Amino acid sequence: MPTREEAKAARREAIINAALRLMYARGDSGFSMRALAEAAGVSIATPYNLFGSKQAIMLAVLDTGMTLYEERLSRLEADELDIFFEAVSLAKDLYAEAPKFHQAVLFSAYGDGGRDYRAVFGDPRFLFWKMLVERAREAGFLDADIDPNAMALALSQQFFICILEWAYGEIELEELESRVHYTFALLLNGAATAAGSARLKPHLKVLQKHLTSLWPVSAPRTSAAASR
Amino acid sequence: MPTREEAKAARREAIINAALRLMYARGDSGFSMRALAEAAGVSIATPYNLFGSKQAIMLAVLDTGMTLYEERLSRLEADELDIFFEAVSLAKDLYAEAPKFHQAVLFSAYGDGGRDYRAVFGDPRFLFWKMLVERAREAGFLDADIDPNAMALALSQQFFICILEWAYGEIELEELESRVHYTFALLLNGAATAAGSARLKPHLKVLQKHLTSLWPVSAPRTSAAASR
DNA sequence: CAATAATTTATAACATGTTATAATCCAAAC
């Protein structure tokens, strides 16, 4: 005799699990709410009662993935400068474990234009970047008068757009990592002290070389260029 | 007795115009294909014959706006460094003339995730930024070994994500401009020569001050932060 | 144990983008 709240929680879980199962199976989020309800063993009305919309369900799925990422992130140890690049690579590694699945989650969670998306994805990450910026500044790698909010915003936005490009199938995982690394190095170097620049400048060259090596004629794949 | 092609072109135009009219009137793209067909005086099947999908119609509408922007852009005259910022402000000015309309166009055109979007929006702009980067490099403001493709990619992506944020109603036009200006300065300074840096560093401080002044408690509005 | 009230369920319905089909129209070809 489960409590009412327990039963509700169980149904919630069943729905999320069914969504996960369907997405892993098909590799995309193209399941219908009717199919989801059937897979979860509930009525079509229940997902709406418990989550409100398909969007919200996708966000709940995304949220479970974020928890995993944040946990690994907290165990990351690196230099105040290297940590920026390590955090990016960590995300890439996580995505690489189940690329199709993550693409599907990210793609569909962003769906409506990402207003709620940000609550799960953008905002917590922004705070993380801000913390890293503050540390790098204290370590003397970044200019003292740089604003951590402004800098972190630029970083998280750049990360975000590259993830979006990958989720939309425009670029490969390797290029995702490379693009973010390169742009991070550029942004950080733009606000670096002499000490920071001394480390970032050489790094930047390596990163640029790697990034451009991914492009066929040394031009990035901005896709659909021929369709006009 | 109009030619068959003429009649087709006229219908095309009628549909685009109807779409424009509906979007200007309501300020969003929430019109149905049935409403569009009626407003254009054609059958519901015709827009599908001529464009293929609602997406494609939105892209055609976006395209007309892009033409205007590119025309003004080509008349822009400024220093090899200032031009970056002028081009951003020009877009802002254009959007300011009919903000609701442009938001609606951008929002809905990006709809599916922007695969085709890029053909109209991303790619032509990328080439423009690349040209500016090459000029700035030749003028001695940017490091000689910087790759114009890599740099232009970072710039256009940053511009793009900020426009998206505005289209999604996350930020105001003024913040759109300020964010892009700031990040452009950071990115450019990250690859600047001594001469370039001499001009960008002071500019960066001003831009950072302006950007942070737009935030209430000196924290950017990443929205929905309270909804978890 | 009986009454209550919260949830789920089954079901229908609606709006929407999109596709299919057959009838109709009309410029183009002869």
Add this chain to the structure above:
DNA sequence: GTTTGGATTATAACATGTTATAAATTATTG
């Protein structure tokens, strides 16, 4: 001028996300 064929039209249909409604279920309350 008649025929032909490409395009549009009217219409129905489908899948989908979502909402509404009444009936059924079941933990909770007394």
